[in-house]
Amino acid sequence: MPSTRTMSHSQAYSSPTQGDLDVLSFLTSDSTNLGPLPSSSSSQQQSSGHGGQSEKKKSLPRRDSPMDALMISAVIAGSEKISRHHFGHGARTGAYASCDESRPTSPSIQPPKLNMRSTQAPRSERLRLEAEAKAKAQSQNQATSSSSTLNSIPIPTSKSPHSPLSGSVGKDRPKRKMSMDPTPMSQTLQLASPSSSNYFHPNHSSLSIIPNSIPQVGRAKVRCMARTRIPTPHGELFLHLYHNSVDAKEHLAIVIDPIQLDSKLKKLAPKGRREIRSISLDSKWREGETEMERIVRGAYVGRLLPGQTESNPNTTENDIEMDSNNTGTEQEDHNDVKALVRIHSECYTGETIGSMRCDCGEQLDEALRQIALPQHLKSQVSQHFHQHAHGHHNLDKVLPTPEPSRSSSPSSSAALPTNNGRTVPGRGVVIYLRQEGRGIGLLEKIRAYNLQDLGNDTVTANLLLGHGADERKYDVAAEILKDLGLGTNEEGIRLLTNNPEKVEGLQKEGIKIIERVGMTPRDWKCSTQNEHIHSDNNHNHNQDANVIDEEKEYKDWRERRSGVGLIGSGAAHGVELERYLRTKVERMGHMIDIPENIQ
Numbered sequence: 001m002p003s004t005r006t007m008s009h010s011q012a013y014s015s016p017t018q019g020d021l022d023v024l025s026f027l028t029s030d031s032t033n034l035g036p037l038p039s040s041s042s043s044q045q046q047s048s049g050h051g052g053q054s055e056k057k058k059s060l061p062r063r064d065s066p067m068d069a070l071m072i073s074a075v076i077a078g079s080e081k082i083s084r085h086h087f088g089h090g091a092r093t094g095a096y097a098s099c100d101e102s103r104p105t106s107p108s109i110q111p112p113k114l115n116m117r118s119t120q121a122p123r124s125e126r127l128r129l130e131a132e133a134k135a136k137a138q139s140q141n142q143a144t145s146s147s148s149t150l151n152s153i154p155i156p157t158s159k160s161p162h163s164p165l166s167g168s169v170g171k172d173r174p175k176r177k178m179s180m181d182p183t184p185m186s187q188t189l190q191l192a193s194p195s196s197s198n199y200f201h202p203n204h205s206s207l208s209i210i211p212n213s214i215p216q217v218g219r220a221k222v223r224c225m226a227r228t229r230i231p232t233p234h235g236e237l238f239l240h241l242y243h244n245s246v247d248a249k250e251h252l253a254i255v256i257d258p259i260q261l262d263s264k265l266k267k268l269a270p271k272g273r274r275e276i277r278s279i280s281l282d283s284k285w286r287e288g289e290t291e292m293e294r295i296v297r298g299a300y301v302g303r304l305l306p307g308q309t310e311s312n313p314n315t316t317e318n319d320i321e322m323d324s325n326n327t328g329t330e331q332e333d334h335n336d337v338k339a340l341v342r343i344h345s346e347c348y349t350g351e352t353i354g355s356m357r358c359d360c361g362e363q364l365d366e367a368l369r370q371i372a373l374p375q376h377l378k379s380q381v382s383q384h385f386h387q388h389a390h391g392h393h394n395l396d397k398v399l400p401t402p403e404p405s406r407s408s409s410p411s412s413s414a415a416l417p418t419n420n421g422r423t424v425p426g427r428g429v430v431i432y433l434r435q436e437g438r439g440i441g442l443l444e445k446i447r448a449y450n451l452q453d454l455g456n457d458t459v460t461a462n463l464l465l466g467h468g469a470d471e472r473k474y475d476v477a478a479e480i481l482k483d484l485g486l487g488t489n490e491e492g493i494r495l496l497t498n499n500p501e502k503v504e505g506l507q508k509e510g511i512k513i514i515e516r517v518g519m520t521p522r523d524w525k526c527s528t529q530n531e532h533i534h535s536d537n538n539h540n541h542n543q544d545a546n547v548i549d550e551e552k553e554y555k556d557w558r559e560r561r562s563g564v565g566l567i568g569s570g571a572a573h574g575v576e577l578e579r580y581l582r583t584k585v586e587r588m589g590h591m592i593d594i595p596e597n598i599q
C-alpha cells in the first residue's frame with residue numbers, strides 16, 4: 001500500500017480502498033478456510049510480491065478475538081481527523097466542535113484549549129449538607145402541617161428564612177438593579193412577588209431535598225398569588241394565578257366580571273352585586289405592606305392607570321355615588337344571575353396548536369364567550385320557582401341541558417321573553433386546572449394518541465397505558481371557587497359542563513351548584529344548521545342557485561374558521577373529533593345528545 005505521507009489530503013482521508021478491505025477480510029477470516037486472497041488488482045499485486053507471507057499466514061493459529069477487526073479497521077481508517085471519537089475532539093477544540101470536518105485548520109484561529117477541572121465537592125461533604133437540609137425541611141414541614149387554617153401560613157417575604165427571595169443558601173441575594181429607578185422600587189417589587197415556585201409545595205424554598213410523597217393532611221389550601229387584567233376578544237378579564245398545597249402546578253382562575261372595570265356596566269347590574277374577588281389576594285399579607293406591593297400583586301380595586309400609586313376604589317364621581325347606593329341602608333337586590341362557572345382542564349394540543357382530535361380549544365373559547373354574554377334576569381316570581389324546583393345538590397335534580405344554539409344565551413333563562421325581566425352584565429369564571437390529558441400529563445397523552453391511531457378509543461388508550469380513564473380531581477378547583485366567594489351557601493353557581501363527574505366532584509367538596517349548563521360542540525351546532533339548509537334545499541328546488549351559493553359561502557367560512565388554536569377562533573371538526581365526542585357520551589357518560597344527522 002502507498003504511504004499516506006505521499007498521498008494528497010483528500011486521498012489520505014478518503015474511504016478504504018478495495019485492497020484495504022480485502023486485507024481486512026483476509027486477516028479476520030477463519031484460518032482453517034484461508035485460501036488465496038480475492039482477485040482484485042491490488043490483491044493480485046500483493047500475492048505476487050508476498051507469496052511467501054501468504055503461505056506463512058496459512059500456518060498461523062486461528063485468532064477469534066473480535067477486537068482484531070476493530071483495531072485493523074481503525075488502522076485502515078488512519079487519521080484522527082476522521083475519527084468520531086468525541087473525547088479527542090473535546091480535548092483539542094472544545095466539546096463536539098470538531099465534528100465538523102470543514103473546521104479551519106490554521107493554528108491562529110483554533111479555539112482555545114479547554115481545561116477541564118472537577119468542581120464537585122467530596123461526597124461526604126455533599127451527604128452532610130443533604131442530611132442537614134433534609135432535617136431542617138422536615139421540622140419546617142411539621143410546623144406547617146400542624147397549622148390548619150390558611151391564615152396561619154406565613155406570607156413569604158424577602159426577610160422570611162424560607163422565602164425564595166432569601167436566596168438558595170441563606171446568603172444575601174444581590175439587589176435587583178434598575179438603572180432608571182432612583183427609588184427603592186426594586187425592593188417593593190421583591191416584596192410583592194414572593195415566589196417563583198409553589199408557595200405551598202413541600203419543595204418550595206431553598207430546602208428542596210424533601211421526600212416526594214408528603215401526605216396531604218386535611219383539605220386543600222389555595223392562595224391567589226397575583227392577578228392582572230387581560231383584554232381578550234370576549235372582553236377584559238382578570239387572570240388569577242393560584243398556588244396550592246396539593247401539587248406544584250400553577251392553576252388559574254379567569255374571572256369575567258365587567259362591572260369591576262366599567263362603571264357604566266356596574267350601574268346596570270342589580271344593586272349589591274358582589275364583585276368576584278380573591279379573598280386570599282385581597283387579605284393583608286404582612287404588617288406594613290405598601291400600596292405598591294398590593295398593586296403589583298393585583299390586589300387593587302377598579303382599573304390601574306398610568307402614574308397610579310394607590311390601591312384605591314373606583315374614583316369617578318359616578319362610582320362613588322353608586323358605591324354609596326350599594327352599601328347604604330337600601331336592601332340588596334338578590335334577584336341577580338348566579339355566576340356561570342367552567343372548570344376547564346388544560347389541553348396543550350387542543351388549545352395551542354388547534355388539535356381537532358378533541359374539542360378542548362373551542363370549549364375554552366366558548367366558555368369565555370358564554371360567561372361574558374349579558375344575561376336576562378328573570379322576574380322575582382320565576383326566579384323563586386326556578387330555585388325551588390332545581391336548587392338541589394343532587395345530581396339527578398340539576399337542570400337538563402338547554403337547547404343548543406350558538407347565538408343564544410347559554411342559560412335556560414335566555415329562553416324567557418325579554419319583557420319578563422331585564423338584561424344585566426354577565427359574570428363568572430373559568431377555573432383552568434393544569435390537569436393535562438385528563439390528569440395523565442402531556443407525555444402520556446401523546447402516547448395515548450398513538451394507541452388511538454391503532455384503533456383504540458380515548459378511554460381504552462388510557463387503560464392500556466395503565467392509567468384510569470379520567471384521573472382528575474376537583475378539590476383544588478373547589479377551594480379556588482370558595483376563595484373567589486363562589487359556590488358557597490350564599491352564592492350558588494351555574495356549572496358549564498356535560499361531565500357528571502365534575503358536578504359530583506365539586507358537590508362533594510361542598511360547592512353549591514344550582515344549575516348545570518350544557519356545552520354543545522360547535523360542529524354539532526353547525527351540522528344541525530347544515531342539515532337545515534339541506535332540508536330547505538329539498539323543499540325549494542327552484543331556489544337552489546341561491547341556496548347553494550349560501551351553503552358554499554357558509555362552508556368556506558367554516559373551513560377558514562376551523563381550528564381553535566386561538567381564543568376567538570372557530571370550531572373543531574373532523575372524523576377524529578366525532579369519534580372522541582361519541583366516546584365521551586357513550587363510555588364516559590357525558591350528558592349531551594348526539595345530533596341525529598351524525599349518528
Ligand SMILES: Nc1nc2c(ncn2[C@@H]2O[C@H](COP(=O)(O)OP(=O)(O)OP(=O)(O)O)[C@@H](O)[C@H]2O)c(=O)[nH]1
Nearest residue numbers: 345346347358435436437438445448458497498499
Ligand atoms: N388522556 C387523554 N386526554 C385527553 C384526550 N383528549 C382530550 N384530553 C384531555 O381531556 C381534558 C378535557 O376533558 P374532556 O373529557 O374533553 O371534557 P370535560 O372537561 O371532562 O367535560 P366537559 O366539562 O363537558 O367539557 C383535557 O385535559 C384534555 O387534555 C385523549 O384522547 N386522551
